[in-house]
Amino acid sequence: MLDPAILKDNLEDLELNISRRDLKIDINLLISLNDERKSLRFDAEQKRSQQKELGKQIANANENEKEELLDKASELSNEVKLLFEEVDKRDEEFFNLWVKIPNLISKTSPDGKSDQDNLEIKKVGNVKDISSPKDHLEIATKLNLLDVEKASEVSGSRFAYLFGDLVKIEFNLVSWALNKLSEKGFTPTVPPVLVRENALYGTGFFPDDAEQVYEIPNDDLYLVGTSEVPLAALHTNEIINLEELPLRYAGFSTCFRREAGTYGKDTTGIFRVHQFDKVEMFSFCSPEKSEKEHEFILSVEEELLQSLEIPYRVVDVCAGDLGASAAKKYDIEAWIPSQNTYREVTSCSNTTSFQARRLNIRAKSEGETKVLHTLNGTAIAVGRILIALIENNQTEDGNVKFSNKVAEIIGVKNLGQ
């Protein structure tokens, strides 16, 4: 959520943002609603003040005066009640519209309408020349390390069984990543994966992306699609000393996504599934330093991929392709030989004060308290990293062989043998 004060003191930025995101929003309506609710509140508070004053008189009045004062107070009480009901109504009306306003896009993010317009920043690593590469599903199924058919019988489409070496690699990857992140100041965290509505609302997944979230209606809980949600919500309603920032967490969790509206998209293997494991970085940081923190998180992501010798490119996501909460976002796309293209394996966003304002997380220094900034980034999305590892290291005979350096990290030299 943006600070409504922007309606008063920085309308140009708001208008620019709306046009960059290609949205149609009636700003004048927002301005007048905001002004109305404020002035109504002022009136109501004045009346309330009178009421309190009168209450004090009643407490000190003698019997004769009391009767008359009570009549007056009763009337006033009614007026105040009605006024505040009106104020609440206006507030609701305003904020229902206001929460839908997406975050201000960074001046440094490229313009554009869709992922076609994302800006490639760099390419790193050597793409191996593989003649007629197989996809990860074929390779891993043949090696008895993956079974999506059985999974679809048991759980439906977009689920998978991982076996043997793939599981070994997963746990090695996770523990290796957590160790690396720990050295960089991220506290390893296993967060809850079931959360209340408020955590999803606070992180900006609600109301916009509600259709992607699994719901447990009996208990009013939701399965998180990323540990970003419980990590962000960890410090809800807190005021953190500026010197303690940045607070960095590395969350490991299973992620659940409904993938609604993706029928027919990425149906092969485990690229797009309802359930996968992920190590996620999350930072709470001062507003002044969030741009630097964003670059830092990106650099960590790159370091991990470089260690795994996965060829990738970095993309600066354009205005039209940014989610509601992000001010700026970098995606890293790994080379996927079977698709002959780069596909997203990590994503890091600077959400500036957008989530922190909704979650009411502030930073305090020398008397001044202000909303802080939050950032998130993928460290290891296990499924997609497995795909990249398998496909980029396949041999002509349908096996997979890793370099000594990579084998040292993942604990496997020749897959499935």
Next chain:
RNA sequence: GGAGGGAUGGCCGAGCGGACGAAGGCGAUAGUCUUGAAAACUAUUGUAUGUAUUCCAUACCGUGGGUUCGAAUCCCACUCCCUCCGCCA
């Protein structure tokens, strides 16, 4: 799942219908005293919003509703914590 008890400022803890944004203590900050420090004493010490910039108004005593002229205080619902029983990785 069953039976009870509780939630008040950074912390402890009083208040149980008007004088309460809230006693008292601890902690913190500043000052007095001291060569310096400690002790003692004095003062300050929550957050947010507003048509308010050292003033003023309003809201906040777990959360949301209700009763009342008036609610931290009474009523209802919810959340969380504690104790006991049962179950359980």
